[in-house]
Structure formats: structure tokens, C-alpha cells
Amino acid sequence: MYKQSCTNLLDLPEADVKKWLDSFDSVITDCDGVVWLFNNPIEGSVETINKFKEINKKVFFCTNNSTKTRGELLEKAIRLGFKMNEDEIISTAHAAAAYLKNRNFNKKVFVIGSEGITKELDALGIDHNEVGPDPITSNLNQFVSEELKLDTGIGAVIVGFDEHISFPKLTKAASYLNETDCIFLATNTDERFPMPNYVIPGTGSIVKAVETCAERDAIVIGKPNPNICESLIRDGIIKPERTLMIGDRCNTDILLGTNCGFQTLLVGSGIHQPDHVKAWLEEGTEEAKKLVPDVYLPKLGDLLKFM
Ligand SMILES: [Mg+2]
Missing domain, CATH: 3.40.50.1000 (HAD superfamily/HAD-like)
Structure with missing residues (x-):
């Protein structure tokens, strides 16, 4: 839905956002700039991620950060309040x-x-x-x-x-x-x-x-290379067209989503902003278009009121 249009979900009627929420069963989310910034969760992200799980969506944390093991990333996620398991952590290390x-x-x-x-x-x-x-x-x-x-x-x-x-x-x-x-x-x-x-x-x-x-x-190894999600797709754990990739950086997170045939959501709590996306849309080349997310939110926690 809303393919590569960077539609601001907050501009849509509530019913349309709910319909969009029903269009995916799995969520793969970046960490830094989406769910946390260094050692602090981003406002509303803990509640939103845990709510995704409550309504039976599969959730995976996918980070290019190579300084931590999966176990250490899990420990951090749990300490910040995210209800995650080790096999839901995808890390480049x-x-x-x-x-x-x-x-x-x-x-x-x-x-x-x-x-x-x-x-x-x-x-x-x-x-x-x-x-x-x-x-x-x-x-x-x-x-x-x-x-x-x-x-x-x-x-x-x-x-x-x-x-x-x-x-x-x-x-x-x-x-x-x-x-x-x-x-x-x-x-x-x-x-x-x-x-x-x-x-x-x-x-x-x-x-x-x-x-x-x-x-x-x-x-x-890491995003945007599809290698990092290969086994999830190959083993049938996720269906690409029913998977949402969430990220704050378009040339890694959103491009990974485009490369894998996922739906994509850009959040404005990290690196890239709608102004960057506007420039890529104006540039109009195939390479630039691959960076354009389907939908946009200022931060992940903005979804909570629709769930
Ligand atoms: Mg990030």
C-alpha cells in the first residue's frame, strides 16, 4: 500500500491507517534511531513494539551495529522494556x-x-x-x-x-x-x-x-544487502509482501525493504527526513526511487493510537 509515496500516515483517516496496519503480519525494525537512541528508548517505541507482538505480529530487531552480540542486544532490549527473544535479533556481527x-x-x-x-x-x-x-x-x-x-x-x-x-x-x-x-x-x-x-x-x-x-x-553483510534477511524468507518465517521494514535511514533500512519486496515505513526520529525523500523523488532516477519509503511517521510511537 502507498508504494514508494512517502505518505504521512498522520494525514490519513483513522480507518485507512487501520487498514494499512492489517496489510502486514511481520515487522522488521532497525534499532538506533527507531526504537532507541544510544541507551534510551525513543518515546512510545517500547509500547508500540510490545503492542505489535500482542496483536500477533512477528517482530524482528535488525541492526547494522556490529559492536554487540545478539545476546548483548537482547539484554539491552529487555532492559529498556522490549519483550524480545534472541531469535528475534538480527545482527551483523x-x-x-x-x-x-x-x-x-x-x-x-x-x-x-x-x-x-x-x-x-x-x-x-x-x-x-x-x-x-x-x-x-x-x-x-x-x-x-x-x-x-x-x-x-x-x-x-x-x-x-x-x-x-x-x-x-x-x-x-x-x-x-x-x-x-x-x-x-x-x-x-x-x-x-x-x-x-x-x-x-x-x-x-x-x-x-x-x-x-x-x-x-x-x-x-548488513542492510541494505538482502543476505541479512535471506534465511527468514527462505525458511518461510516471513512473507515479503506481508512484511513491514521500519527504519530511520533510507540507504540502508528502506533500501533493504525495497530490495526484499517488503513494505516500508520511514520514521523521522533518526537520520533521514521527508525533505531528503522529496529531493530523491525530484531526482527521479531508478536508484533514487529505491530510497523512497511507502509511508512516513515522525516517530514509531505515533502508531500506538491506531492499534
Ligand atoms: Mg538507524
């Missing part, structure tokens, strides 16, 4: 580890990222480096001639969010990726985090840096 496991990967992984990734690798019995600070302690000459040591067992590089990104890490990743059979995964390509006063670089900034020096493109 878990999906990246599962990608390797599904391909019978038996070498070691070089991770640029955090423990969210290494703990998910541990859970699947996949060996990896230690994450954390790896700064250059002297100068480039000394680093290359004395300090740089490569691990010969590396068969894959995973790049996720890493607040300790450094020259040595980039050097090592690019050197491992010089071997053409070394698998190159990126958890996601989000450019920045939704913050009111600063620009916090997102994983996409780090992925671009590694891709540039490695002269290779990563396989992106």
Missing part, C-alpha cells in the same frame, strides 16, 4: 560469523572491530586476532621494519565499527587482502551515527579506508 561458518571456513580471521564480532566468532568456534588498541608507537620506518608482523594463518578479514582504527590495522588488513583468496567482509557501510551535535564516523568510513588501500571491495 552474528551474520558475518555465520557467513564464514556456512562456508566451512577453517582459517583465522583478522578483525577490525570490537568484541561484538570476536564473541560471535568464538560462539561458532572460529579463531581470530585480539581486538582493541593497536597504535603506531614510533614512526612509519620503524613500524614497517621492526614492528609489523603478519599472521600467516589469516584467511578472512572482517571490518566492523572500531573506535581504535589505526594505521597498523589498515596496513595489516590490506596486506592480508593482497592474497586474492582472503575473504573480505564488512558488517555494514553506515556513514555516521545519529547524534545532535557531532559527526561520529560510522563503519562505512572505516570500510572505505580498507577498500581503498586493499584495492578490493568488501562483501557487505
Whole structure:
């Protein structure tokens, strides 16, 4: 319904919103900027998500955030009041580890990222480096001639969010990726985090840096790559045309919805706003149109009064 029209649900008669609510059985929602912002739930989101479940809609949290395991994300969701289970959490850290496991990967992984990734690798019995600070302690000459040591067992590089990104890490990743059979995964390509006063670089900034020096493109695990929802569709857990994708970022969340044939809802509590969508509609190219959501709400909690 309302295919790629960015219709504001608050402009519709109540009966039409209710009809729209009946047009999907499953909800896949982004987390940051939709249900929570850092450690606080966004007003009304807890009640709305729990209400979805009460009226028998399947709900999945789908996040490109690679810094937490599914278990840690579940713990956060429960602490904030969301009634979720671990199999309803879709995360890029878990999906990246599962990608390797599904391909019978038996070498070691070089991770640029955090423990969210290494703990998910541990859970699947996949060996990896230690994450954390790896700064250059002297100068480039000394680093290359004395300090740089490569691990010969590396068969894959995973790049996720890493607040300790450094020259040595980039050097090592690019050197491992010089071997053409070394698998190159990126958890996601989000450019920045939704913050009111600063620009916090997102994983996409780090992925671009590694891709540039490695002269290779990563396989992106997270949204908008349909890989992340593949098993839900393949195993018949969701029907694409009866599934609603909710997000605050159009080039990941809404594009994933378009790519998978889901219905889409943009909420204005995070990155993208109706003005952005208006510009894409005016641009009118096929690529720009894919970013346009079916419907829009200022925030998810605005739905509650119709449920
Ligand atoms: Mg978001």
C-alpha cells in the first residue's frame, strides 16, 4: 500500500491507517534511531513494539551495529522494556560469523572491530586476532621494519565499527587482502551515527579506508544487502509482501525493504527526513526511487493510537 509515496500516515483517516496496519503480519525494525537512541528508548517505541507482538505480529530487531552480540542486544532490549527473544535479533556481527561458518571456513580471521564480532566468532568456534588498541608507537620506518608482523594463518578479514582504527590495522588488513583468496567482509557501510551535535564516523568510513588501500571491495553483510534477511524468507518465517521494514535511514533500512519486496515505513526520529525523500523523488532516477519509503511517521510511537 502507498508504494514508494512517502505518505504521512498522520494525514490519513483513522480507518485507512487501520487498514494499512492489517496489510502486514511481520515487522522488521532497525534499532538506533527507531526504537532507541544510544541507551534510551525513543518515546512510545517500547509500547508500540510490545503492542505489535500482542496483536500477533512477528517482530524482528535488525541492526547494522556490529559492536554487540545478539545476546548483548537482547539484554539491552529487555532492559529498556522490549519483550524480545534472541531469535528475534538480527545482527551483523552474528551474520558475518555465520557467513564464514556456512562456508566451512577453517582459517583465522583478522578483525577490525570490537568484541561484538570476536564473541560471535568464538560462539561458532572460529579463531581470530585480539581486538582493541593497536597504535603506531614510533614512526612509519620503524613500524614497517621492526614492528609489523603478519599472521600467516589469516584467511578472512572482517571490518566492523572500531573506535581504535589505526594505521597498523589498515596496513595489516590490506596486506592480508593482497592474497586474492582472503575473504573480505564488512558488517555494514553506515556513514555516521545519529547524534545532535557531532559527526561520529560510522563503519562505512572505516570500510572505505580498507577498500581503498586493499584495492578490493568488501562483501557487505548488513542492510541494505538482502543476505541479512535471506534465511527468514527462505525458511518461510516471513512473507515479503506481508512484511513491514521500519527504519530511520533510507540507504540502508528502506533500501533493504525495497530490495526484499517488503513494505516500508520511514520514521523521522533518526537520520533521514521527508525533505531528503522529496529531493530523491525530484531526482527521479531508478536508484533514487529505491530510497523512497511507502509511508512516513515522525516517530514509531505515533502508531500506538491506531492499534
Ligand atoms: Mg538507524
